[in-house]
Amino acid sequence: MTHPVSVCIPHQIERAMVFGSLVLPALEAAEPAQIIVESGPGTAGAKRNRAARKATQPFLFFLDDDTVVTPTIFGFLIDHMRHDQSAAYAYCDSLHCNFPGVGMYEEKQPSYDGSILRSRNIMPAMSMFRPAPFWSVGGFDETLNRYEDWNLALDLDEAGHHGIHVDRTLWCALYFGATISSNRGKEAAAAAMWARRRQLQKERQHEQHAGARAHARPA
DSSP states (O other), X not given: OOEEEEEEEEOOGGGHHHIIIIIHHHHHHTOEEEEXXXXXXSOHHHHHHHHHHTOOSSXXXXXXXXXXXXXXXXXXXXXXXHHOTTOSEEEEEEEEEEESSSOEEEEOOXXXXXXXXXXXXXOOSSOEEOHHHHHHTTSSOTTOSSOHHHHHHHHHHHTTOOEEEEEEEXXXXXXXXXXXXXXXXXXXXXXXXXXXXXXXXXXXXXXXHHHHHHHHSXX
């Protein structure tokens, strides 16, 4: 069964072997209607946006080129999106595996909660979106080298959109030559610092806009 989803993949040439031998065969087995691979210049966010502009299907799914999906992923995500017509996106749980060597953990996400989202990311890039709300906030921020998925989720939340959690493990990220556990504490601290900087920047922008409006009022 072909699923009405455009899969958008930011590709790095150095991952060509992993992509061709593991990622792409698993993706094809999941039967999306469209696969778009973008390997041009720019950040991952820029590549995802360029791929999304070529999409023809009613749902977008973003997949990293080192991530393997299950054959049932699109059926589950689309069913949840159709059940909740107001949801801007659907996200699920995942596995993270280290090669070579030993290391694997499962990442379980909570049900959608804006207050949790503002303290940590619950929406990985590997999620399914409706194109209209995705583009209403400009898609991924193409200037960011990290946390562009969290930034998108926050932008959507601030615009009044919400996501829906699918309580199933439907994809596995593969890490080659890197550890996936020793730096998790440091990563959490770095993410928290980034979120705080983003919030301060938003507050400054709000103050500047408020000041500009006040200045523009006639005396």
